[in-house]
Amino acid sequence: MTVKIRFFARFRELLGTDILTDVTAGTTLRSLITTISQRNPEGHAAIFDENGTFHEFVILMKNGKRIELGDAADTSVADGDEIAVFPPVAGG
């Protein structure tokens, strides 16, 4: 199963974007983001605190729909999913 992860803004600068990765069945949103973000300690620290908990300002989406941070450990990913991870928005 392949999923795509898109990081934006500061997270993109630290971790890249449009990352295609193979996942096994049962992989959760939280474990996926943890694994990918560990590629760069600074990127991981931008998203998670020292206990491995999401910083409360992080925003997650799966296929364009918002996923609450508290649901990320119970949300599984499936083939073809697009996951987005980004900091608070600042448009306008």
Add this chain to the structure above:
Amino acid sequence: MIAIQTGDVDIGALITAAKKPGTGAIVVFDGVVRDDGITEMELEAYEEVAVKELEKIAKEATRQFRLLHVDIIHRVGNLGVGENILIIVVSAGHRPEAYAGSRYIIEEIKKGVPIWKKELTRDGGRWVPGEHGHGGGKPT
């Protein structure tokens, strides 16, 4: 017109097109790159989601404030001081609805549309901090 694009727009043409039957007031909001000692502003969007969000905001503003026409054009890419970032054009029968509708749209964009800005300076750059009113709920 609802769009996220790199190019600028002809605001005069948008105003002309916004004059739908029954129009008595048109409000134009033009957000520009301010000269805060920066060299450029870099703008980035999660485009597919941002366009859908803008469409939702336009629809809700039209319903709430009885708008006759809405344009929202948000630019991305690198923009210099004085360049247009965001243009909102709304028309309504009367000025209270036009002003309120325009204000509603910009405030909703600031709250939730996935767009980010980075101020570039001679020494580097800095992401403009966004608002984050969410949090709470389940432990993460």
